[in-house]
Amino acid sequence: MIKLENVSKNWKNFSVENINLEIKKGEYFVILGPTGAGKTLLLETIAGFHYPDTGRIIIDDKDVSFLPPEKRKVGFVYQEFMLFPHKTVFENIAFGLKIRGEKNIKNQVEGMADLVDVKNILHRHQKTLSGGEKQRVSIARALIIKPSILLLDEPLSALDALTQKKLRDELKKLHSETGVTTIHVTHDQEEALILGNRIGIMDKGKIVQTGTPEEIFRKPASEFVANFVGAENIFTGTAETKESITEIKIKNVVLYSTVRKSGKVNVSVRPEDIIISKERMKSSARNVLSGNIIEIKNKGAIIQLIVDCGLPFAAVITRQSFLDLNINIGSSVYLYFKAGNVHLF
């Protein structure tokens, strides 16, 4: 369990102000906010790399506000991996155990390497590793000390899109297997939605709203939150898994998703994952909907369309395609999106 009471910190051009937060044991908490909101500073203050100017930090009922990081037992994972370049993968993972003078290092490292799937690269140096491998090693290195909390600072942001998705799913799996209390900082809404048990929205050094993903995305408490998360298509429906695909019924609309889940679910589809067309076309996309445009919002280089397909769907297209398509309010269009882009939570 971790509790922040009125924590404030000013450091260089960043600041966090009056943070009050309580994260339960075993919870996966995501701090979501734009760049420069002070997310990393908050995480580094929890880790003890900075001491708070005011306020208290309590981990497992112990006030650690001014305890140095080596006494806090927190695992830290940076966006840039931060593997020790002069050490092999094995030595990197073993570092925390060696410092503690633990026995049986080899077995523990191999067990951990198994868990994060880096067992076959233990002898290698970091410069021969891919980004995904580096981040797995860095996670293994943090987890091996059995931390009271795991702090992840934009852990997926330096990875390519494919690896990002893969590692995201594995983080979720890893969390359910280890049950480690986790604070994950990100600017990516989808990441927050999929991983977080709860989400805290951060803006200009302040936590402006906390809640479950559903609460945050459905009932944004302020205009900032609404703008930051609001562009998502979020619906509630009933899911049923059929063979390799999940069918979700939302009112009269049926969507397909590759996520396996049954019962009452929240569904989200990113507007940029939707393809708009005037004619019906051949596509591998599993989801095809049709409807009329009810709203057109000019957002500079891109245009946001709201299409009524029984449900109001937001989609974005570039200004050029908007002109090419020659569409207007009332025009009937088709919406295409892949089952892989339909997220359930």
Add this chain to the structure above:
Amino acid sequence: MRKTEFTTVFFALMGFFILLFIILPVLSLLFSESPEGLIETAKNPVVIDAIFLSCYTAFLATLVALIFGVPLAYILARKNFPGKNVVKAVIDVPIVIPHTVAGIAVLTVFGSNGIVGGNVGIQFVNAIPGIVVAMLFVSAPFLINSAREGFESVDPKLENVSRSLGASPIKTFFKISFPLASKNILTGSIMTWARAVSEFGAVIIIAYYPMIAPTLIWDRLSYGINYSRPVAVLLILICLGVFIVLRIISGRNHDKT
């Protein structure tokens, strides 16, 4: 065919002249002595003692610079404090002042009546400690500056991670920061040693005796260049040898990381 640009040719030509300017005197010095004459000189215990003393005192100066300079370099790389730029400027002072002036300054402090020389019970004037302090004064900046650059190139986030994994600041220094800066520290040490071996002006002011090699060369010059040159050639051969070997070692270290 790709045409080489005129600028490149012109710059290479200019560069060639300055290279020639450095190489020509060194080579002509090396080839001015017959191998037999060199062997004859090398058998002279006075010469050997002087060359050994040069290498040994330079080594001591480097060691002292390491022990006191590396912590300072780390502080300069990591911490911000008022007067930091003044400290940096102070470190560069020995590089900009004339060597004889450096010698007199060192003598003022370490001479028999100086605040250190007169009080610590160690004989500096005309003794090995005197040679070492004179060498240290003129050569320490190379080590400090190079080590500072080394520590600056180590991402503080690496140290943060080490701390979070349970390592105290001092353990983090020895297990993470120092090994990662070691290439710069080694290069700095080599430069410091080389600078110390080559020092003459500052050394003779505090310690003409025991004679280091440059002093012996100077001393022999009064009997004629033919008497002093073989010592010069021997010194240059030994120094270049040491220099090249150390460079190769530090180059190898670099490849590993």
